Amino acid sequence: MLSLYTLLVFIFLLGPLVIISITSFEPGTVLKFPPEGFSLKWYKNIFEVSAFMETFRTSIVISLLGNLLALLLGVPAAYALSRYRFHGRDTLNAVFLSPVLIPGIVLGFTLLRYLIVVYNLPIVAGLLIGHTVIMLPFIIRVIASSLENFDFAVEEAAQSLGATRVYTFFKVVLPNIRSGILAAILIAFLESFNNVDISVFMTGPGISTLPIQMLTYVQNYFDPTIAAISVILMVLTAALMFIIERLMGFAYFTKR
Amino acid sequence: MSLLSLEHVSVAYDNRLILEDFNLSLQKGQLLSLLGPSGCGKTTTLRLIAGFLNAEAGNFMFSGKDYTKVPVEKRNFGFVFQSYALFPHLSVFDNVAFGLRLRKLKEAEVKKRVNRMLETVSLGGFEKRLPGALSGGQRQRVAIARALVIEPDLLLFDEPLSNLDANLRVNMRVEIRRIQQELGITTVYVSHDQEECFSISDQVAVMNNGKIEQLDHPANIFKYPASEFVARFIGFGNFIAFDGRNDEGADIELSRGELKFQAAKRPGGEGNTGLLGAIRPDDLQLLGAGADMGTGTEGNALTGKVQVSTYLGRSYQYQVETELGVFTVNQEMEQPFIQGQQVTVYFPKEKLVLVQ
Ligand SMILES: Nc1ncnc2c1ncn2[C@@H]1O[C@H](COP(=O)(O)OP(=O)(O)O)[C@@H](O)[C@H]1O
Ligand SMILES: [Mg+2]
Numbered sequence: 001m002l003s004l005y006t007l008l009v010f011i012f013l014l015g016p017l018v019i020i021s022i023t024s025f026e027p028g029t030v031l032k033f034p035p036e037g038f039s040l041k042w043y044k045n046i047f048e049v050s051a052f053m054e055t056f057r058t059s060i061v062i063s064l065l066g067n068l069l070a071l072l073l074g075v076p077a078a079y080a081l082s083r084y085r086f087h088g089r090d091t092l093n094a095v096f097l098s099p100v101l102i103p104g105i106v107l108g109f110t111l112l113r114y115l116i117v118v119y120n121l122p123i124v125a126g127l128l129i130g131h132t133v134i135m136l137p138f139i140i141r142v143i144a145s146s147l148e149n150f151d152f153a154v155e156e157a158a159q160s161l162g163a164t165r166v167y168t169f170f171k172v173v174l175p176n177i178r179s180g181i182l183a184a185i186l187i188a189f190l191e192s193f194n195n196v197d198i199s200v201f202m203t204g205p206g207i208s209t210l211p212i213q214m215l216t217y218v219q220n221y222f223d224p225t226i227a228a229i230s231v232i233l234m235v236l237t238a239a240l241m242f243i244i245e246r247l248m249g250f251a252y253f254t255k256r
Numbered sequence: 257m258s259l260l261s262l263e264h265v266s267v268a269y270d271n272r273l274i275l276e277d278f279n280l281s282l283q284k285g286q287l288l289s290l291l292g293p294s295g296c297g298k299t300t301t302l303r304l305i306a307g308f309l310n311a312e313a314g315n316f317m318f319s320g321k322d323y324t325k326v327p328v329e330k331r332n333f334g335f336v337f338q339s340y341a342l343f344p345h346l347s348v349f350d351n352v353a354f355g356l357r358l359r360k361l362k363e364a365e366v367k368k369r370v371n372r373m374l375e376t377v378s379l380g381g382f383e384k385r386l387p388g389a390l391s392g393g394q395r396q397r398v399a400i401a402r403a404l405v406i407e408p409d410l411l412l413f414d415e416p417l418s419n420l421d422a423n424l425r426v427n428m429r430v431e432i433r434r435i436q437q438e439l440g441i442t443t444v445y446v447s448h449d450q451e452e453c454f455s456i457s458d459q460v461a462v463m464n465n466g467k468i469e470q471l472d473h474p475a476n477i478f479k480y481p482a483s484e485f486v487a488r489f490i491g492f493g494n495f496i497a498f499d500g501r502n503d504e505g506a507d508i509e510l511s512r513g514e515l516k517f518q519a520a521k522r523p524g525g526e527g528n529t530g531l532l533g534a535i536r537p538d539d540l541q542l543l544g545a546g547a548d549m550g551t552g553t554e555g556n557a558l559t560g561k562v563q564v565s566t567y568l569g570r571s572y573q574y575q576v577e578t579e580l581g582v583f584t585v586n587q588e589m590e591q592p593f594i595q596g597q598q599v600t601v602y603f604p605k606e607k608l609v610l611v612q
Contacts, residue, residue, distance in 0.1 A: 151339055151341060153337045153338075153339050153341035154341045154342070154343060154344070156306075156308055156328075156335070156337070156341065157335065157337060157341040157342075157343070157399075157402075158343070158354065159308075159328040159329050160306060160307075160328055160329075160331075160333060160334065160335040160403075161329075161334075161354050161355035161358060161402070161403075161406060162329045162330075162332070162355055162358040162359060162406070163329055163354075163358055164329055167358075172343060175345045176343075176344055176345050
């Protein structure tokens, strides 16, 4: 009985993904299920619509640059939050994690209101800042959780052997949280690359990210191109999740 | 002249003073233990010496120089942590080589010294292993090798054996003492285990509440604790509060109301101050009521009744109720006393010490 229930939930969750995957091979110009044949035509179309390729490139660049910025801010922050007991530590913890708690729409609108409207930042800069902000909490959380397993006496051991604090950080601390950092990068990348709610406010004439471009596309066309892109993104996401799972353990996805 | 001295040092955590006007000195080549209950400030003292902590006041002198402001990495002290604190990502060889490489030694020299050190701690053949693939005892030896290979001017141990099981603890402490003496390395060793401290130390400092209560050779502390705290900590389970003493004769004459006791003076004369008599359960003697105790034993005895008798394996332990309270006596015997039996508790004067 229970297993039947589980099966239903499973179908409910995975069903749409399966249907999308199947319909992406539709040879006709209208998305339908079941498809009337098998064709890779719409996959080819992705590469022929220049807007997809451009926004894909923008998405990649923004995600990678934002990732770098978030790492530069997040690694020291995670380190300080794990290493030291200080006044306001809990408050800071809450502040760093707040973007996870605040609805993306609110954050996106706020960023638009201030970065773009008040400070007149170029769209790319606004987009980059927005994405850095959404990646930061993930970076901090994943790295802090991998620092939790790090015995800081090891750091002191290095210093007693003659290492400076900086040398110790790079040669002892970083190598021990390498997999955590890699996982943080991948998780943050997924978070940023798939983001809609912030990007939708921060894109403008001539500059857009792939998910926003997809939204725009479905408003105008109903061919299976979007299904084809979705399949590609799903495969990519699954591959990254697999790597993250290898690095951090499955538990990461189940705790929030 | 002493190699190391802490002079009027104070240390605080969050404005709470842990050490206050703390003084300690140590001769070159000696092993000093800091012994005391958990929370008394042993680790704090050790971390201050290592340079992980800053003093609020006072100086740390080492080898005639003021080390108070010298940073950890410039001190050249070896530190062995309770958790071993090995570098998890480095092999045994690279762990031990870490300090040597920082000293810019040629790789051939590094190799030579690391291998020699690994032989010294009996870890030849383990070079390529990661710390995760070692037993507790092996990790401990890597930690010791890593601290020793840099030829430190001072070696610091913080409860290095507390994570090992009992047999290994005994072996390792002998090993630590052997290496320390072989290399003549000045050492400060922290533990809450008195047997461990007494067995390996030249000097033991018994600490209580951020203060050193007594600093002496282990044998002297064992026999002549200076304070009630030290006496209790090292197993003097029985106390008598006297109300008078007279030091004029060959022995110290003590009184408690009508009762008279004698305590032998300590050879050399010092110590034995105070009015509180202390004696170990092992040193008290139990005799059947009315037994002849021989001449010269008048006084130094109390009559009482056995309350509880428990079997300890090598001896029996009795709780004996007397007019001065309950005394604990350990005694080997073939026919043990039974509960309720009238007995005499005898206090050999050589074993009765006076503490503050
Ligand atoms: N990092 C710290 N912050 C605040 N108090 C501390 C800290 N470390 C130790 N203490 C306090 O200082 C006292 C002495 O601690 P410690 O030196 O570790 O004792 P021991 O090593 O003898 O067990 C204890 O009361 C302990 O609670
Ligand atoms: Mg301690």
